[in-house]
Amino acid sequence: MVPARPNERLRREQRLTRPGLFRETFEQGQSHVGRYMVLWVRTAPDASLRLGVVTSRKVGGAVQRNRARRRLRTVWRLNRKTFAGTVDVVLVGRRALVRAPFAAVNEEFVRLARRAGLYAASDVERTK
Secondary structure, rough: OOOOOOOOOOHHHHHOHHHHHHOOOOOOHOOEOOOOOEEEEEEEEOOOOOOEEOOOOOOHHHHHHHHHHHHHHHHHHHHHHHOOOOOEEEEEEHHHHHHOOOOHHHHHHHHHHHHHOOOHHHHHHHHH
């Protein structure tokens, strides 16, 4: 029998869906830049560790953009159970994301999340 996996789906209430929330995130200007992605943080009273994902046409055609978005959502799902705080996050995929090894993408995401203060203090000490 296969062991049950925890539910790692991104339900609608766990995602940023309204354009105004994305705009507000970018206007706050709290960004952390990496080679494969840019992590933007939105602080607000209604923030609750929701995720928004953006890829522009500079990333590539529709297939490449969709692949980039899937990869960003996957690294979020794999790491979100260790996050603490009341912020929303927007991940912007960059061109190099499509061809990068997944381990490198995950490693960069963890580094950017740590820099953005998404980890609880005890988790930061444990992951060093």
